[in-house]
Amino acid sequence: MAVEFSEKADAEFKELVSRYPNTLAAMLPVLHLAQREFGWISVEVMDYVAERLDVHPTKVLNAATFYTMYNKTPVGKCHVQVCTTLSCAIRGGYELIEHLEEKLGVKLGETRDDGAYTLSEAECLASCGTAPMFQVSYSDGEIEYFENLDDEARVNQVIEQLNTRLASLPDPRKMH
Amino acid sequence: MMQEKYLSRNFDIPNAHTLEVFEANGGYQAMRKAFKMDGETIIEEVKTSNLRGRGGAGFPCGIKWSFLPKESDLPKYLVINADEGEPGTFKDRYLMELDPHRHIEGCIIAAWALGIRYGYIFVRGELQHAIRRLEGAIKEAYAKGYLGENILGTGFDFDLYVHPGAGAYICGEETGLIEALEGKSGQPRMKPPFPAVVGAFQAPTIVNNVETISSIPWIIEKGGEWFASMGVEKNGGPKLYGVSGPVVRPGVYEAPSGVTVRELLEDYAGGMLPGHELKAFIPGGSSCAVMTPDKLDSEMGFETMREAGSSMGTACITFMDTDTCMVRLAARLAHFYHHESCGQCTPCREGSGWVAKVLDEIEAGRGRMEDLDLLLDMCGNIEGNTICALGDSIAIPVRSYVQVFREEFEQHIKEGCCSFPAWSKRRKGSSEAA
Numbered sequence A: 001m002a003v004e005f006s007e008k009a010d011a012e013f014k015e016l017v018s019r020y021p022n023t024l025a026a027m028l029p030v031l032h033l034a035q036r037e038f039g040w041i042s043v044e045v046m047d048y049v050a051e052r053l054d055v056h057p058t059k060v061l062n063a064a065t066f067y068t069m070y071n072k073t074p075v076g077k078c079h080v081q082v083c084t085t086l087s088c089a090i091r092g093g094y095e096l097i098e099h100l101e102e103k104l105g106v107k108l109g110e111t112r113d114d115g116a117y118t119l120s121e122a123e124c125l126a127s128c129g130t131a132p133m134f135q136v137s138y139s140d141g142e143i144e145y146f147e148n149l150d151d152e153a154r155v156n157q158v159i160e161q162l163n164t165r166l167a168s169l170p171d172p173r174k175m176h
Numbered sequence B: 001m002m003q004e005k006y007l008s009r010n011f012d013i014p015n016a017h018t019l020e021v022f023e024a025n026g027g028y029q030a031m032r033k034a035f036k037m038d039g040e041t042i043i044e045e046v047k048t049s050n051l052r053g054r055g056g057a058g059f060p061c062g063i064k065w066s067f068l069p070k071e072s073d074l075p076k077y078l079v080i081n082a083d084e085g086e087p088g089t090f091k092d093r094y095l096m097e098l099d100p101h102r103h104i105e106g107c108i109i110a111a112w113a114l115g116i117r118y119g120y121i122f123v124r125g126e127l128q129h130a131i132r133r134l135e136g137a138i139k140e141a142y143a144k145g146y147l148g149e150n151i152l153g154t155g156f157d158f159d160l161y162v163h164p165g166a167g168a169y170i171c172g173e174e175t176g177l178i179e180a181l182e183g184k185s186g187q188p189r190m191k192p193p194f195p196a197v198v199g200a201f202q203a204p205t206i207v208n209n210v211e212t213i214s215s216i217p218w219i220i221e222k223g224g225e226w227f228a229s230m231g232v233e234k235n236g237g238p239k240l241y242g243v244s245g246p247v248v249r250p251g252v253y254e255a256p257s258g259v260t261v262r263e264l265l266e267d268y269a270g271g272m273l274p275g276h277e278l279k280a281f282i283p284g285g286s287s288c289a290v291m292t293p294d295k296l297d298s299e300m301g302f303e304t305m306r307e308a309g310s311s312m313g314t315a316c317i318t319f320m321d322t323d324t325c326m327v328r329l330a331a332r333l334a335h336f337y338h339h340e341s342c343g344q345c346t347p348c349r350e351g352s353g354w355v356a357k358v359l360d361e362i363e364a365g366r367g368r369m370e371d372l373d374l375l376l377d378m379c380g381n382i383e384g385n386t387i388c389a390l391g392d393s394i395a396i397p398v399r400s401y402v403q404v405f406r407e408e409f410e411q412h413i414k415e416g417c418c419s420f421p422a423w424s425k426r427r428k429g430s431s432e433a434a
């Protein structure tokens, strides 16, 4: 599939660029938009963003590699990121990872073969008062926080919810 | 303990994030009042209020504002620091998600007072819910004529946008934030020049934390004197405090400046969870030195916390129980800082990695006694030798863990192992919030 914004994304792109005194400043929101459109930030996507923003491709490469939210390789439809930094470490974040590894059938740091789930460790997500918690980044660009996960029954309920959602999510590997 | 609420007044009101409900509860009146005051008067009022920056450093807000040049060839900018990434910190999120219009009202007042043309609220990208709430509220404010050109017929123009971050703790540092706003990697700049002189897009820029600006409408509405009276010397205002860790009711609480750590733990958060005994706490995010229970009666203020041997930081307190291994926690935090170092300064980039490695070795039971002094040496070499304060944020806590819990470190070395329960085997009971 060719890397090109849909009509809707193109309108959004233009609105984003209009918010700033120059096109370079639109880099972060535009890369978010590109990831939502194309599933992940490949070199091809970087080149396209550079062309659209009229900046040198190394500027896009710099930004895309510096920030962790941009996936330089495809991840699963649900990217489950468990916080283990401080309060979450103390309140059961690591235990949560072990439980998820077993229930989702994927090891920490890996993507399940069918492309459904990627499981990673994350740094503090500003949710320490509701620790332990994880964030799910869906391949359609949505992000959801699941908090107060110190009850196994509740975690299993959340997993059910994720499993149901899988069917309606695009596979990032096939988005461009 | 049941104080009148200001910053969190709207948190429990259903749909307070909408313009209609916000205004029905007195919203945007402070803005109207401010439009009848001149900029100088507002800055004086903010100085009188003793409002200290809520992002961690505690710089007096009114003084910062007075550094912004009055005249400027370039349009001036307001950049709100909503990058909330300091481990243990989770207060700004509530202000953005539950009371976004109050924040926008604060931005409008600040811009009016300072002659600022454009504002960007820099929200960490993971906080999509906060971003949507703010964007929705901004849209409503434009429709009502509170943003845009010639606001309410005053002739004052101000545009406000949300700028999403993309996952980098260092963008919370104000010049890293500006770099990221400009579309580059968030590597902090050398200071001076300070942002007030050369900030975003080379123009004079004020960078303030979310809570700082959300406090402004109250200062205008009730006066600087009133705000100052809701606190202690040099620390004005009602303020949000976070409480997390193994406590009964973790969460965000509003209390006057000067409340004690003990009050926050016992009266607000309901004390430690049954079966958990307090071992230590950090008063305002992982960059602060660790403190022990004998310091529980310390007041939450920038000076009082410094006198007590730590710092107030973001005022989100993390409590730890006796099952928490201090070596492992220090190692975990060192890995965080190593991961988040932007890599510009050798002491920070390399030092954080070495510190993490030595701590890992001690935790694994392979440490040597001389490692403890080595750790302190490494901290000394990092502190003060870097472009931004992230370097200090590694050195200060690590040194404190080694010094305050030295026996625990020595025990790991002598016994050749860690005798605390594994991270994954810690749970004892849940809190009420769960």
Ligand SMILES: Cc1cc2nc3c(=O)[nH]c(=O)nc-3n(C[C@H](O)[C@H](O)[C@H](O)COP(=O)(O)O)c2cc1C
Pocket: B052, B053, B054, B055, B056, B057, B058, B059, B061, B081, B082, B083, B084, B085, B086, B169, B170, B171, B172, B173, B174, B175, B207, B208, B209, B210, B212, B213, B388, B389, B390, B393
């Ligand atoms: C490594 C580092 C991270 C920081 N992260 C944040 C942050 O997430 N939010 C914030 O408001 N301030 C943060 N700060 C402080 C800012 O540099 C700056 O002092 C603050 O935004 C100023 O606003 P205030 O005066 O209203 O507090 C950080 C500082 C450093 C050195």
Ligand code: SF4
Pocket: B170, B187, B188, B340, B341, B342, B343, B344, B345, B346, B348, B349, B386, B387, B388, B389, B390, B391
């Ligand atoms: S101290 Fe660390 S984070 Fe700050 S500028 Fe230097 S290398 Fe980057």
Ligand code: FES
Pocket: A083, A084, A085, A086, A087, A088, A089, A123, A124, A125, A126, A127, A128, A131, A133, B087, B088, B089
């Ligand atoms: S420590 Fe996990 S969200 Fe802050």
